[in-house]
Amino acid sequence: MDWSRTKTIFIVTFFLLNAFLTYQLIAKQSFESYASEQGSLEQSFEDIVEAENIIVDTQLPEYRDLPRLNIETEVIPFEEVSSFYNSNDYFQSVDQVAEDQQELILLLSSPYNLDAGSPLSSIREFIDQNIYEGTEYVFGGEVVSSDSDQMEFHYFKNYEGLTLYGSGGDAHLVVTVNDGEITIIEQQFIEIKPHEEDIEVMSPEDAILALREAQVITRNATIHRIELAYHSHITDGEYARYIPAYRIHASNQSFSDEEEMPPYWETPAYIVNADRGNVYALSNES
Incomplete structure (x- = not known):
């Protein structure tokens, strides 16, 4: 056996192993330093x-x-709705709707005056007391029409307390106010899945x-x-x-x-x- 050659092989092998372990140690230290630096840069x-x-x-x-959620627009539940509104003196009678009609237009018998100091509160009270399932609608914003005296207040249905805002601003309940008085209300009915x-x-x-x-x-x-x-x-x-x-x-x-x-x-x-x-x-x- 050529011991001189064997010794050389061992020396070279240990040298390469030592170099590999040194590289691994440096890489680990560099990663830990980088991770520590990144952690210090993260802000709450x-x-x-x-x-x-x-x-x-x-x-x-x-x-x-x-x-x-999947939402589908429903046909007006005429029997329930007509029974509710026809017993309310604020609205003109709801006598008939088309079988496939999905939006109910409610005309007030006479304009309903809002409190000038808190119109939103007045509308909220009116909806809660006089609109079918009114407490399920949430205020979503107002739109001023081309006529400066007319405004539309938009309300949306909710699911488990979370408001369902429609695409393009389509509201489920629209309250039209002319010169401080409610005159028309438009109502949609939906099914939530x-x-x-x-x-x-x-x-x-x-x-x-x-x-x-x-x-x-x-x-x-x-x-x-x-x-x-x-x-x-x-x-x-x-x-x-x-x-x-x-x-x-x-x-x-x-x-x-x-x-x-x-x-x-x-x-x-x-x-x-x-x-x-x-x-x-x-x-x-x-």
């Missing part, structure tokens, strides 16, 4: 909003996993950060309102699919204590998909 939601002076001027909603499986819903903090990542809000922005709700993203005539979403009203300015904060529905509104975090701007608030 509170740190980010404080550093960028983003004012969250609203309470963040509670959240939970939720199902997607939840999917069996829930989807994981992101936190409201992550939804706000999604607006920031999409550069929708910038430094000194104000979050006026954030609501966990449903929004329809697929609509086909009488059928719509609704997904859990955050509806956020925000503006890229801050307000001092002396300035009057605008009503939230007068500020830009955005939808954040509560599953994937996609951001959509609402061109027309409803």
Whole structure:
């Protein structure tokens, strides 16, 4: 046996092994250093909003996993509806509707005067007391018509306390107000079919950060309102699919204590998909 050659082989082998182990050690230390650096760079939601002076001027909603919903527009349940409204002196009688009619137009016998100081409260009280299943409708915003004296107040049905906002602003209940008086109400009827499986819903903090990542809000922005709700993203005539979403009203300015904060529905509104975090701007608030 050539011991000199064998010794050389052993020396080379140990040298290569030592080099490999040294490389592994350096790589591990480098990774741990990188991970530590990345961890130190991660900021909490509170740190980010404080550093960028983003004012969250609203309470963040509670959240939970939720199902997607299928919504179908129903034909007017004439017997129940006519019985309800024909016993109410505020409305003209509901005598007949087409068999396939899906929207009920209610004409008031005489205009209903609203409290000029708190019109929304007056409308809320009227709906709760005089509209079929009125307590199930939630205020979603107002629309000013071309006639400055006429306004439409839009209300939406809810599912387990979460508002069902329609695509394009389609409301389930529209209250028309002329010169401070309710004159006409339009009502739709829907059937709600939840999917069996829930989807994981992101936190409201992550939804706000999604607006920031999409550069929708910038430094000194104000979050006026954030609501966990449903929004329809697929609509086909009488059928719509609704997904859990955050509806956020925000503006890229801050307000001092002396300035009057605008009503939230007068500020830009955005939808954040509560599953994937996609951001959509609402061109027309409803």
